[in-house]
Amino acid sequence: MILINTVGTSVLTAWKEFGDRYDEAHRARLVAALKGLDQSDKRLGAELTSIQSLMKQGVVSPGDRLVFLVSDTREGACVGDVLANIGEHWGFNTESHVIKKLQGDDPKAFAQGLRNLVKKIAELYRNASGPVAINATGGYKAQISFAGLIGQVFGLPVYYQFESFPAAIELPALPVSFAFDDWLAYRHVLEALDEGEAGELLKADDSRIKSLPEKLRVLVxxxxxxxxxxxxxxxxxxxxxxxxxxxxxxxxxxxSGIAPADKKVTYEDGNAGRHRGLADWLERIRAVPYVTRIETFYYNPRLPGRSTVEPDPAHGDRVIAIYATHDATTKAYVFLSENDPKKAQAAAADLAERLR
Known part of the structure; x- marks a missing residue:
């Protein structure tokens, strides 16, 4: 079990008589004080108190992994180290991660910090070898609310201990729905927004953003x-x-049942051998089972961009693969074994993942 914990500064508040140096001496003194407490003592702070409650409920046990996600502040780094130390003292495997830009002084930075929080939880979830849960008891109020939403999207249980409650509870699912079909249709636009174009953010008037339906523009x-x-x-x-x-x-x-070597690759623009690395990239596509043939149709030696795969909105039997490296761009039609727009959208998403 991995228990991902959002983290605030309640333990510092509980021991404010120790001052605000947040240096090694401060941390050592705080760790020593916490180790000396009964495990039901409220001076453990919100995070450790809720972990104790989850231990009693059998949600986590010594030997499990505790991950503390802390704010990008001196206080956050201090608390993360202290909590990790106490978690180890209780028999857990622990780690603390500072979430860049997650701090309360700059609203714009905080918004980026929430994005970074999502990415870190996604990374932990993706690399987990066992069950994952979120303990959203600690941290900024917006962070706690967002952690609940993260849990719903990833299908993870989310726990929270209200200050007046004797035990942590599992939060019910929020009455919010997300459409998988919309993600498949516009996945390439969301990736461009997430990763940028040739190392730069997209312009607000980019045609791809304008292609998003109104209901998805709230995501931008x-x-x-x-x-x-x-x-x-x-x-x-x-x-x-x-x-x-x-x-x-x-x-x-x-x-398709076609051997990769028998899948025809044609260069309609005479681009064979001109775009460095293209041939190897197309070989990776040709090896995918549902691909039947490939046909390049565009080459610009002076157009930087990002490599991706997009659905072809006019055809359900092919997708558009874009190879953008060395300040050049090549586009190719990748033909599929079935003529089905939904399966073509899925193939575009799958090929984009394979070619990362």
Missing amino acids: DTSQGLATLSALGALYHEGFRERFRAQAQALLPKA
Whole structure:
């Protein structure tokens, strides 16, 4: 079991007589004080008190992994180290991660911090070898609320201990729905917003952003003429990326039965050998079972961009693969074993993952 814990500064508040140096001496003194407490003492702070409650309920046990996600502040780093130390003292495997820009002084930075929180939880979930749960008791109020939403999107149990409650409780699912079909259709746009274009953010008037339906534009933040995913957008994108990885085989076109060497690759623009690395990239696509043939149709030696795979909105039997490296861009039609727009969207998402 991995228990991901959002973290605030309640333990510092409980021991404010120790001052605010947050140096090694301060941490050592705080750790010593906490080790000397009964495990039901409220001076343990919100995070440790709720972990004790979850231990009593059998949600976590010594030997499990505790991950503390702390704010990007001196206080946060201090608390993370202290909590990790106490967790180890109780028999857990522990680690503390500072979430960059998660702090309460700058609203714009905090919004980016929430995005970084989503990405870290997605990473922990993706790399986990066992069950994962979230303890959202500690941290900023917005962070706690967002952790509940993260849990719902990733399908994880979320626990919270109200200050007046004797035990932590599992939070019920929020009455919010997210459409998987919308993610498949616009996944390439969300990726561009998340990753940028040739190392730069998309412009707010980019045609891809304009292609998003109104209901998905809430996922986009714009500032000074540039656009990126909002914290909610990052959650939506990361959550459905994980769902797709789990369900991909059931969504993809059937295997073509054609050996990779027999799948024809044609260069309609005379680009063979001109774009460095293209041939190897196309070989990786040709090896995918549901691919039947490949046909390049565009080459620009002076157009930087990002490599990706997009659905072809006019055809259900092919997707558009874009190879953008060395300041050049090549586009190719990748033909599929079935003519089905939904399966083509899934194939585009799958190929984009394979080619990362």
